[in-house]
Structure formats: C-alpha cells, structure tokens
Amino acid sequence: MAKVKLAQIAIARSGDKGDRSDLGLFAPAGPHIDEVYAVLEREVTAERVKALFGDFVLGEVTRYAAPNVHGLKFVMEQALGGGGPRSLRADNLGKALGGALLRLEVEVPDELLAKLGPRPAPPRDPYASAAWAVR
C-alpha cells in the first residue's frame, strides 16, 4: 500500500444549492476503473471528507454511492459561508471544492499505482503549439 493524494487516481466536480456544496467523485474511464472505484469506496468516507474541510463545512457530510457509474456523491451542509449570494468567499459557489477534495490522502495498492502510472497532468503551457492559438 502507498499513500497518495486522490488527485493521482480520481476526478471530481463540485456544485451548489444555497449553502450546500455537492461533490461528485469518480474513477476515471480506463482499464482499471473498477479497481480505482473500489479504492474510492473503501477510503473516501463521509467522516474523512468532513475532517478534510474543517471549518469550511459547518454542517453534516453525507455520502451516496453509485457503482453503476463508478461514482461517489458527497453532500456537504452549511458549506459555502451562508450560500452563494451571502458568502464572503471569493469562491462563493464552491467551484474549486471538487479540486480541494482531491487533496485527500488515500491508501492505494502498489500494483494498482504501478498500472496507473503517474498522475495525468497538462503541459505547463497546454496550447503552446496549438494551431488555433493566437500568439
């Protein structure tokens, strides 16, 4: 087992409703999707997510599992500083909280990590050689 950040193995998107932030966490498409989803289901509990966000999230965190789409859903109450139009945060809708979730450290079997390879990351200047880029 090795300890890695979720960003190495998963993707996430966040949304908002009032003062509630919701996070969708997925095992990305690929040959090892089932194994990665099993890691997510085992490692990423509601308690750990609540602890990760500290005083950013004042209310409860609830987890829902949807193995049919290799996804976990986290619903976090009182999570946006009073809700989008009331919050003093720059990220008043919590658009970046999906990314914040990917900071969580999880235990992943070494063989799985070896099969997955390094975290997919963009080049430093993604469109530097794109034909359409205006430079």
Next chain:
Amino acid sequence: MIERPDGAVRIAGGQGFYGDAPGPLADLLTEQPDYVVLEALAELTLAILNKDRARDESLGYTRDLPLYLLQLLPAVIDGKTRVITNAGGINPHAAAQMITKAADRFGLKGFTVATVVGDDVLGRPALLPEDFPSAEALAFANAYLGARPLVEALEAGADLVLTGRVADAALFLAPLVHEHGWAWDDWDKLAAGMLVGHLLECSGQSTGGNHAGRWWEVPEPWRFGFPLADVAADGTATIFKPEVAGGRVDYDTVRQQLFYEVHDPGNYLTPDVVVDMTTLTLEDLGGDRVRVTGVTGKPATPTYKVVGAVAEGYAADLSIAFGWPDAEAKARAAADIARKRIEVAGLELDDWHVELFGVNALHGPAVNLDEVDQPSEVVVRMAWRAADRDVVDQVPRHVVPLGLSAPPAGFTPAGRSRPKSSALLRIHTGLVDKRAVDEGVRVQVEHV
C-alpha cells in the same frame, strides 16, 4: 450532421445560464434539432430580474433573450424547430410583448408564442412554507414548476414557450412527453426524459466544459459544442455534440454532469418524477456519443420546491498583493493591521473574512500548510459585511493608507478598481403544496 435514429426526438441545450454564450447556437442548428431549450435561471437570477422589474415594469426577463431569438426565429417560422425557455424570468408576459413588438418591426410573422405563469408564490403569501421569512422580507419566492403546463402550451401549437421558474430539467422533459405521448404516471420514461434534461441543462458542462479529467486534450476549447440528445420513445437517449464544433462527449464528461448539483442520486427529486440514477447505464459509443439506458423513476411527491431570498446586509472586498520574500507572512500581517485600523475607526462589521491567494484561498482547511513552499507571490483578499452600506463603503479608507505606512514591505494593489459594495441575499428553500400552486398556473397562447 449526425444521423438521427428513426422516431427519435432531437433536443438541444442552447443556454446554461443568464450570460452564457449565444454563439454556440449556430453550431447546434447545423444538427437540425426539433427543440432548442434555453435555460436561463440560476438560483438567484430571479433576484436580479426583480430589481430590473422594480425599475421598469416592462422588464424582468433575461435581457440576452433577443440574442438567442434573432438566430432561432427564422428556423422557428420555417417550422424546423421549436423553442422552450425559462428566460421569461419574473415577467414572461413582458418577454412575450418584447418578442411580438420586435417581430412586427422586422416583419416576422407566422409563429405561436405561449407564456406560462403561476410560479410566483410571493404574490400568494398564504402558500409560503411555515418556516419561511415573511412576505415583506422576501425579495422573491418562486415554486419550481414541472413540465405539465409546458406540454399544454405545446399541445396548443406553441412554437415558442416562455416560462418563469420551472425546474431546469423539466424544460427538456416537456417536448418528450408531447412528442412521445408518455403518460404522467409512466415513471421510468418520465425519469429518462428528466435525466436527459439534467444532462443538457448546463450547456458546455456535459461536452467537456469544467472537465476535471484531461481537459487540456478537449478539442477546440475556444469553440465549445453545446449538447444535444436523440431520445427514443422508450426513453433511450444518446448524448452528443455538433459535429462541426469542438468539445468532448465521453463517459467522464457526461458522468460529471450526471452528479452535478444532485443530492441523493438514488432519489433525485423533480416536480414530475423522482429519478433514480443508480440503475442507469452510460455507454461510451465513441465519436463523442454516450448512450443512456435503464433510467428508472418513482412517483412524484405532492410538493414543489420553493426558493426565496431575503436581504442580508452589504459587502465589499479589497485585494492586496505581496511578492517574495515572505509574501505569506506580509499578507497575513497586512490583514491583521487593516482589521485593527477598521476597529479603531469605530466601524462595526458583522463579518470579516481573510483569504490568501497563492496559499489557501480556494481550498481553505483542505490545504496542508506544511506542504506550501514560499510562494512567488500571495494576494490577500479581505472581505467584510455590515448591515449599513455606509459602513461597508468607509472601510477601504482605513486599508488603502497601509500602502505607505505599514510594516509589510511591497503593499501592491491587486486590481485597478476601487472596491464597490454589493447587497447580499440569503437563500431560503422549502416545500409548497403542488395543487395549491397549480390553481394559479396559467398558459396563454398568442399567434404572431
């Protein structure tokens, strides 16, 4: 153009919010959709539109609507497509008037406009949920209507349906019920249609926008294709994008939208059906197409969701940048000095918020500070709230002078504009009896 399966209804998601790009409509039209749906109302858009209407009774709809209709009306008049939109906002009748006037000026005629009203609950305060603020305090309160009145409008021959607050996904369900003749208790089909709406309602978000995966590999990200769906009579749907446009539709992009702003995926509450997302299958067909099968539904609840908002003081913010070395320490020090100066000036704030860009502004406590190296630069953003707008507006006077007289060296404005205060609102959500709301729902049809 992507080939259309026999008997399928082709629906396009042409708008995801008030302020979205009208340009992608041209690409959507190359796929010849039977219906184009424009979703214009986020949770608080009605607060903005309410302010518009307070200034001018002929306003209260989303004002970018003409940019969409200019492109759509020729196809509508030719009978090639129909348009459904909640852009009517707080005043669908005013939107209809604007359209008939403009059509007359341009010599356009031969189409039918329907308006759906009755979502406003503030005008019927007896309907407000018990734990809601008083009608006097509320800036707006509207119920999220379902697809039924929209189907009524389509059955009356409407080519253009203008509504106020209708559940986003229900805007897409309506044409499917109308075309396929689904019954209002055929829960699995209603759920399948509602799910298509959910996948299409946020424009680029299902076609590679906000994609947390390999976003840098999405083709032509400057010309995003908005989403379309071919929906068969049995509810099976294929999600795709215009062949001529950029973007990406695959298992990852569609799944991210599937869960977006959903609470329990096994019980997604909508006005017309409770959708179960845990039974469905998403199949990546390749070529930017994903097929959705196996959606199941449960009977609708007897209530509508109602959302309202009340004023909650004023806020403003100011950002200051510091460079290396010790940028984070300087930023933290500046915020504490600023806060003390505000207190010494006798300004009483209800809330004070400090965040450090370059350190943890966006991720807050999720950041392990031990892992943050000395950043090249840090921007400290200070935000404050008070009931009195004057107090909010006076704060910068006690922060800006820090530029020449504070210990942290290198105090640099992070922007060019002076802080401008804005009014805050708190959202309230509740449930309201469906039948009581429905008694006030009206569908009005007009031939232009």
